[in-house]
Amino acid sequence: MQGTTGTSSQPTGTYPPTDRTVPTRSPERAAYDKELVHAILDEGYVCHLGFVRDGAPVVLPTLYGRVGERLYVHGSTGSRPLRMTGAADPGLPVCLTVTHVDALVLARSAFHHSINYRSVVVHGTAYEVTDPEERRTALDALVEHVVPGRSRDSRPANKKELAATAVIRLDLNEVSAKLRTGGVNDEPEDLSLPHWAGLVPLRKGYDAPVADPALAPGTALPDYLSAG
């Protein structure tokens, strides 16, 4: 049940670093490898989408999907960022960030406490998608991102639902990953301190599915859920 939505073949190569994607701190944690970036994106459920409204930043969590080198975000045609995208020409500047917290890092020193994480930051311009076929592809990708295999096992959107849904696209051009992995980085002189140090991994995965009470009689749990 990992989110793997990309239908293209394995990507190769890297995203070219830019002024915005080279960190001023801990540059050794930055990565531009496309395969790594895609894997981090595909494992997430919500991204945090940032845009500027009246000169101030706004950061909202939202679902997303990936098709090759394109990300898609959807929402009601009445929602703020999607209205702004449609109204803007040539598009809406956004920053889309996906983060996984993998473990708490407990050091002997307060200063070296940290988190093992993997994140992807995408800078770019979001455009409204109007082509009917691309809209279908995007909406399928959004459902597939949550549960691979699900778009073919559900009723597709009808005309009314499609008309109420805005879709925006963000291309993967200016992209970086940032990761902290590994163990504790205490100062050598602190190693003999009596405080416990180490990693506390966060649990990943799913608890048992809870069926809707109104499920049609005889509807079994599908294979793509029982593997979780």
Added chain:
Amino acid sequence: MQGTTGTSSQPTGTYPPTDRTVPTRSPERAAYDKELVHAILDEGYVCHLGFVRDGAPVVLPTLYGRVGERLYVHGSTGSRPLRMTGAADPGLPVCLTVTHVDALVLARSAFHHSINYRSVVVHGTAYEVTDPEERRTALDALVEHVVPGRSRDSRPANKKELAATAVIRLDLNEVSAKLRTGGVNDEPEDLSLPHWAGLVPLRKGYDAPVADPALAPGTALPDYLSAG
């Protein structure tokens, strides 16, 4: 091991809604209750901090801590948002967002697929903290946020570490929570479709702690970790 850093008594009351915190969509999902907002904030490990740089949005994941009605974010004095805060007068406009994904919501229709989530969005201005006592309080809160009880069981920051650390403060004034809870919302005419529908809850909690290989002999796992 839930993150509960607030040392003040139970908050009462609500944050006054503003133009920025009343959603244009699904207003029934918005909440302004302080106790709920604090609980969502305290359960998170990373927030997504948005700011504007050269007219474009930037969204970065970062650790945070809460003390009553104040949030604290820290980082290297060389990091971009913290440099910008120190340089800015009167402060840096930010949007700080914390999101928990609780369950995948699988509907019979593609359109009604969703996520059960709880999020908090804070709009405001971030100020650099220079008062030594408030800096200590903030740094303790950051460690306590990751593991309650930990700040007293680790070596406090020394002068060199304190000098390398910038701390910014964001007051909880313009704040809203947004939640989706409950089950599947399919259209009545879709209930007889043969697709499985229901919730897939995400696992929460911690896997077994992994001790640092260089742990001082005889260092036991502390109580505040074994309860996880």
